[in-house]
Amino acid sequence: MKVLLIDDHPLILSALQTVIQGLGDDVTVVGAGSARAARETLKKDGQFDLVLLDLQLGDADGFDVLAEFRQAYPALPVVVVSASDRASDVIRAIDLGAMGFVPKRATNETLFEALHMVMSGGIYVPAMTMGADKPAERPDGDTVPSVLRVVRDNALDSGFQTHPGVDSLGLTPRQSEVLALLLKGQPNKLIARELGLSVETVKDHVAAVLRALNVNSRTQAVLAVSQMSQQQGGFRKAP
Known part of the structure; x- marks a missing residue:
């Protein structure tokens, strides 16, 4: 499995790469620190199986990038990994075609569960998002x-x-x-x-x-x- 991680925080990007690599020896992880770098990576290599996308990027709005990638690469599942766990953000991400939404404060086990569910054809929405939130x-x-x-x-x-x-x-x-x-x-x-x-x-x-x-x-x-x-x-x- 080949995974593209998109996050503009180097420490978080490095940590996520290590975590995702732990899914198995057959997992290849590529990091991109900006929307521009992610676009260039996908243009050069269209063989990715999964994208993990942060919503807060320095050079673009994550929701815009999500919509762009779902339009350009409809067969490529995108999972949002965000510091937010607001229900409104979850719903907007799902509306735009995300196959999952994982808050950054989630455990590694939760992230693994989400990715396994997405790769098996499901959609993951964490239970922790089910709290009070203004519509x-x-x-x-x-x-x-x-x-x-x-x-x-x-x-x-x-x-x-x-x-x-x-x-x-x-x-x-x-x-x-x-x-x-x-x-x-x-x-x-x-x-x-x-x-x-x-x-x-x-x-x-x-x-x-x-x-x-x-x-x-x-x-x-x-x-x-x-x-x-x-x-x-x-x-x-x-x-």
């Missing part, structure tokens, strides 16, 4: 619910936290495939193209998946499945 305002005036509110309301309204796992949702094989691609942040058009379906059919499947999870947005679906995955040991893709 962020969207440009259209709607509020973004906190991770706590999303999960808590689902639990109260539908017994969500008692579900034994994604397999219990009663999804059809096709709906499970749509869910797996939805969790990768793919829009309906790309899902339709990959599965050989019409966009309207994909919309119907997405609506069915959201109903099964008792949520009403893609971000809430990602958060709900992430919590279920952590409880049950990971999201399994449909065969």
Whole structure:
């Protein structure tokens, strides 16, 4: 596995390199101290399996870099490693396509758990983000619910936290495939193209998946499945 670490603090970059290297002898870690260095590294070598991205970079906004990389390298998973653990930051990162969010104060074991989950096709959202946080305002005036509110309301309204796992949702094989691609942040058009379906059919499947999870947005679906995955040991893709 080849990992690109992006952090503009040399000490943190060095520490993370050492930690990630501990995942195994087959792990190669490359560090980049800026967004510019990261861009140059990916242009020279497109064989990376994972990117770990800090949100606070000296030469760029981490959220902008996340969106840029997800657009330029859609098959390359990005995990945010940030000093922040605010629910609003977690939700924004997931909205932009991050496959995981790990606060820097997390333990090495938590980081390993997150990376294993992401590399197996899941999405990691740490339990420590599930605290009180004011909702962020969207440009259209709607509020973004906190991770706590999303999960808590689902639990109260539908017994969500008692579900034994994604397999219990009663999804059809096709709906499970749509869910797996939805969790990768793919829009309906790309899902339709990959599965050989019409966009309207994909919309119907997405609506069915959201109903099964008792949520009403893609971000809430990602958060709900992430919590279920952590409880049950990971999201399994449909065969």
